[in-house]
Amino acid sequence: MTIATEIKMLPYRKQGEIDYASLDFDPDEREVPPDAMEQNLELVEFFGLLNARFTDFNARPDVFLDFETFICYDPGNLNVRISPDIYLAFGVDARAIRPRKLYLPWEVGKPPDLAIEIASESTARVDVRRKPTIYARIGVREYWRFDPTGGRYHGRPMAGERLVDGVYQPIELTTEPDGVLKGYSAVLGLSICWDEGWPRLYDPATRTYLENWRQMAAARQTAEAERDSALARELVAEAERDAARAGEQQAQAEVERLRERLRRLESDAVD
Secondary structure (H helix, E strand, O other): OOHHHOOOOOOOOOOOOOOHHHOOOOOOOOOOOOOHHHOHHHHHHHHHHHHHHHOOOOOOOOEEEEOOOOEEOOOOOOOOEEOOOEEEEEOOOHHHHHHHOOEOHHHHOOOOOEEEEEOOOOOHHHHHHHHHHHHHHHOOOEEEEEOOOOOOOOOOOEEEEEEEOOEEEEOOEEEOOOOOEEEEEOOOOEEEEEEOOEEEEEEOOOOEEOOOHHHHHHHHHHHHHHHHHHHHHHHHHHHHHHHHHHHHHHHHHHHHHHHHHHHHHHHHHHO
16 A cells, blocks of 8 residues: 555644744745746656645645655744655645645644755755755655756756665666666556656556546546536426426326316216
8 A cells, every 4th residue: 555545634733823023034925946947847747746636636634745845844833844846745734734824733633744956056955965864854755856858967867765664765667669668666556657758657557657647637628528418408498397297297287177177067967
């Protein structure tokens, strides 16, 4: 069983109010690097794929997915923080986390299960040298680095690491005949792929790549529209059946009225 299949939600244990004025950062503002344009397209694609697959487009209350917001990892000092490009947690109370504006593992009940960093010139050194130590300290189960340039910033196109006894161990990557680089994420139950600099997700169970999240969103909207249309047709048909039944009842009542009148006329004629 992968973490992604877990459905039990941990209770959120709020521990007092947060003095936001005392923070040396604004939790309402995302931590965006100055060269964000280098990574924005890949970030949006990654986020969209995960959002479609695991949160059902924010409909699931037990999955928290966010990007460029803050994880605090020192209960005594909320200014000690880190901001992943993307992070994901299963089995948590997502609706309780968001009003706090910060991901506080000691309140949530667990650290995020996965963090992803997408390379840019200004963040590359931190992604490779500093963040693995912090994510391991927090307890993030998997840490993935994705370099759209093919390795100019991170030194390699993609790297995945799994936390084992508090230390990250590399996840094996394979290269397909078509050049797609794959690494299996036990957290997701999917393979994360680097395809000529573009992120993709592959499902080993079905041996297929996940659809583009925009296609999934469009398919969902189409399905919902078809369900609404089918319901509307059923309601119209039911109304027509009701009208037919009402018409039959009215016609039968008219027949009985005429029969009663005929009986009276016949009775009068005999008299």
